[in-house]
Amino acid sequence: MVILRDTMIISGKELSAKLKAGMAEQVAAFPEKYGRVPHLVVILVGDDPASVSYVTGKAKASETVGIRNTTIRKSADIAESELLDLIRQLNDDDTVDGILVQLPLPEHISEARVIETISKAKDVDGFHPLNVAALWQKHPCVLPCTPKGIIKMLKAAGVEIKGKRAVVIGRSNIVGLPVAKLLLDENATVTIAHSKTVDLPAVTRQAEILVVAIGRPKFVTADMVSEGAVVIDVGVNRDPVTGKLCGDVDFAAIEPKASVITPVPGGVGPMTICCLMENAIECFLKKMER
Ligand code: GUN
Numbered sequence: 001m002v003i004l005r006d007t008m009i010i011s012g013k014e015l016s017a018k019l020k021a022g023m024a025e026q027v028a029a030f031p032e033k034y035g036r037v038p039h040l041v042v043i044l045v046g047d048d049p050a051s052v053s054y055v056t057g058k059a060k061a062s063e064t065v066g067i068r069n070t071t072i073r074k075s076a077d078i079a080e081s082e083l084l085d086l087i088r089q090l091n092d093d094d095t096v097d098g099i100l101v102q103l104p105l106p107e108h109i110s111e112a113r114v115i116e117t118i119s120k121a122k123d124v125d126g127f128h129p130l131n132v133a134a135l136w137q138k139h140p141c142v143l144p145c146t147p148k149g150i151i152k153m154l155k156a157a158g159v160e161i162k163g164k165r166a167v168v169i170g171r172s173n174i175v176g177l178p179v180a181k182l183l184l185d186e187n188a189t190v191t192i193a194h195s196k197t198v199d200l201p202a203v204t205r206q207a208e209i210l211v212v213a214i215g216r217p218k219f220v221t222a223d224m225v226s227e228g229a230v231v232i233d234v235g236v237n238r239d240p241v242t243g244k245l246c247g248d249v250d251f252a253a254i255e256p257k258a259s260v261i262t263p264v265p266g267g268v269g270p271m272t273i274c275c276l277m278e279n280a281i282e283c284f285l286k287k288m289e290r
Pocket of ligand 1: 100101102103104125145146174272
């Protein structure tokens with residue numbers, strides 16, 4: 001018997017371009033309606049190449065959408081107190097609607113202190129403890145960008161989440177935990193697995209929807225995925241052999257088995273930035289309509 005199936009490769013690049021075009025139209029009406037456009041401030045500490053590239057992507061997307069972007073670069077040896085003072089200054093600045101501090105930060109700076117210093121109303125990442133608490137209590141909140149983008153991709157691809165068995169590999173505050181919560185809210189039955197999960201392949205083979213956010217190149221191999229699974233790859237890694245960008249999923253091996261899969265690059269990454277734009281607009285509108 002020959003099973004013929006076309007795997008759907010979801011282009012986060014295309015979907016995000018479409019969504020950003022819609023946002024650009026929305027933002028174009030803001031100067032007349034509110035007197036100005038949303039203003040996002042991005043702080044980058046140090047010069048880690050991946051972080052520089054993410055921050056550049058955020059500035060480019062802001063330009064596309066028509067959002068004002070200020071990127072502030074600080075050297076890696078900035079004192080924590082100086083960074084916290086800068087954030088407080090931006091909290092008090094009425095012309096600033098969203099603040100994002102690019103992670104990771106140098107070891108001498110507490111990420112937790114930085115995140116909790118950003119005012120909840122300007123927390124476009126959805127990382128502030130009050131935003132996280134609101135998410136888990138099903139109160140209105142800013143949704144973290146990557147998990148929000150993943151749910152949008154699944155819906156755009158026509159994937160029914162309700163009633164599905166979903167497995168998330170990874171339990172970070174940025175992706176694993178919140179994406180599991182959003183899938184749960186869509187009525188999937190969710191298992192959170194991680195690098196220490198016993199017999200991980202047996203767990204992941206149960207997944208009808210598999211989300212991988214573990215940060216290891218080609219960690220998920222073909223034997224870990226069941227036929228017809230929906231596979232969402234959040235990883236952004238360098239292939240140790242070719243040096244090229246690759247995901248957490250061995251794309252070439254798994255693409256023939258999956259019904260739906262996201263590529264790296266061009267999958268989840270662009271959706272994260274797109275949702276950041278959405279969150280910046282959301283924070284702006286909340287302030288303007290107060
Ligand atoms: N580093 C990697 N992903 C993110 C993100 O979504 N937000 C911030 N602030 N830093 C990151």
